[in-house]
Amino acid sequence: ATTDRGKEFSGHERIQASLGVPMYFADPYSSWQRGSNENANGLLREFFPKGTDFAQVAHDELADALTKINGRPRKCLDWKTAHEAFTEEVLRLI
Structure with missing residues (x-):
């Protein structure tokens, strides 16, 4: 999974261990590295x-x-x- 650098992922080691998947962090100001996240944000902004x-x-x-x-x-x-x-x-x- 590729995530942004938010504090909600401060426990990323536990997430990796429990799910058995590697996690990658996007570089700062590199929205193209997390396209699905940006798309989801855009869809939500239609409502909020x-x-x-x-x-x-x-x-x-x-x-x-x-x-x-x-x-x-x-x-x-x-x-x-x-x-x-x-x-x-x-x-x-x-």
Whole structure:
């Protein structure tokens, strides 16, 4: 996984150990190194402008935005929604 350099990843060693995956940190001011993160931020900003204090956002409001985002067909998923693509992958594991 490639992450940004936020304090939320201060326990990255535990994450790596528990998931068994390597973690990489993007260089400062190198947004192109974490494209999916930047894309997700852009999608969220359609509902919540930059600088929004998420402590003030109701759980239902956030859940509604995520449902709408995950319900959009995406070219990179062969025009499936994120929910459809995730469900297909989960069903392959069964």
